[in-house]
Amino acid sequence: MMMELRKNAKVDLMALSSMGVRITTVNRQPVHTSCLYEMQATSAETNVLNVASSLGLSAKVLTKFVADSPIAQFIKGELRKRNIAFEGAEVEPDGPWGVRHQFNIADAGFGARGPRVHNDRAGEVGRTIKAEDFDLERIFNVEGCRILHLSGLIAAMSEDTSKACLAIARTAKKSGALISFDLNYRASFWQGRERELSAAFEEIASLADILVGNEEDFQLALGIKGPPAGGSGIAAKIESFKGMIKQVAARYPDVSVFANTLREVVSANEHQWGAIVYANGSWYEELPRPIPVLDRIGGGDGFVAGLLFRII
Numbered sequence: 001m002m003m004e005l006r007k008n009a010k011v012d013l014m015a016l017s018s019m020g021v022r023i024t025t026v027n028r029q030p031v032h033t034s035c036l037y038e039m040q041a042t043s044a045e046t047n048v049l050n051v052a053s054s055l056g057l058s059a060k061v062l063t064k065f066v067a068d069s070p071i072a073q074f075i076k077g078e079l080r081k082r083n084i085a086f087e088g089a090e091v092e093p094d095g096p097w098g099v100r101h102q103f104n105i106a107d108a109g110f111g112a113r114g115p116r117v118h119n120d121r122a123g124e125v126g127r128t129i130k131a132e133d134f135d136l137e138r139i140f141n142v143e144g145c146r147i148l149h150l151s152g153l154i155a156a157m158s159e160d161t162s163k164a165c166l167a168i169a170r171t172a173k174k175s176g177a178l179i180s181f182d183l184n185y186r187a188s189f190w191q192g193r194e195r196e197l198s199a200a201f202e203e204i205a206s207l208a209d210i211l212v213g214n215e216e217d218f219q220l221a222l223g224i225k226g227p228p229a230g231g232s233g234i235a236a237k238i239e240s241f242k243g244m245i246k247q248v249a250a251r252y253p254d255v256s257v258f259a260n261t262l263r264e265v266v267s268a269n270e271h272q273w274g275a276i277v278y279a280n281g282s283w284y285e286e287l288p289r290p291i292p293v294l295d296r297i298g299g300g301d302g303f304v305a306g307l308l309f310r311i312i
Helices: 044-054 070-081 136-143 152-156 159-175 194-207 215-222 234-251 299-311
Strands: 011-016 020-025 037-042 059-066 084-091 102-107 116-120 145-151 178-182 210-213 257-267 270-279 282-292
Touching (some): 020 070, 037 044, 037 070, 044 059, 044 084, 044 145, 044 299, 070 084, 152 159, 159 178, 178 299, 194 215, 210 299, 234 257, 234 282, 257 282, 270 299
Parallel strands (some): 020 102, 059 084, 178 210, 210 257
Antiparallel strands (some): 102 116, 257 270
16 A cells, blocks of 8 residues: 655644543443543544554644633643644633533443433634634645645534635645545534535545545545445445445545445444455455444544554
8 A cells, every 4th residue: 555655744644623622431321320520632633643643653733722721721731642743823712602622521332322422512612723823834835744634524614624624635735745534424514514515525535645434424425326235244245335435436536545444333342343445456355353342432533543554
């Protein structure tokens, strides 16, 4: 899976993201009955960066912070612990009804009780991210990065973030960086903005070198026809997914790597996990295997992280 990477780059892997905190119940208790919680600084995109930085690569997140916020201080401290550099403007909170870092409260589930995530993104500072918040000339043309990772979450978060992703992807591409795009379709983000986001996702995908999604992502974010109904069994399912990915490859001929994750939920504690990758005309398959699950959130991000680490 050889790809040409920029040589003179300060950062191996960079991402644009809206940072927040995640509050998780201890011992897999339901949210409404627990009184013990753990708080983490988190985002989908920095989930990907975590793996790169943990394995010795240089990583950086472009984001935005609330000025003089203890939550912002907590997030910065956590990023430092993970060896993730960060850059972002600081905006005044504008009182209790102004901007803040998003948070979610998560129940990882147990056995037959599935996981649940309660998101609170009201007033999220990350929704105000603009390309003008960053010195893109310095970041990409002077310092440089090897791979820029974008996800459909930040790309669909607001009109501002959609435009920021487009501008940053264009600049990164011209600088010689590779573009990774995890489609990460979320219906709640797309509601009422389908035409606008379809155009934005189409352009980002056309700039991408690495395109990742599952069956639903490719269909709903890019309008790709779903895989035809086939026989039962994993082999038949993989073959149908291959047909869908070939459709995507025909539409986006400049993309070098396509990846489709395969996940079957056995219980909250066990999943069947696998993936297929189409790279430079060759197929790579990892058949689903049982894996123990501590917390399903971020599983797809972990796959993307491993894929990008292999490419770098």
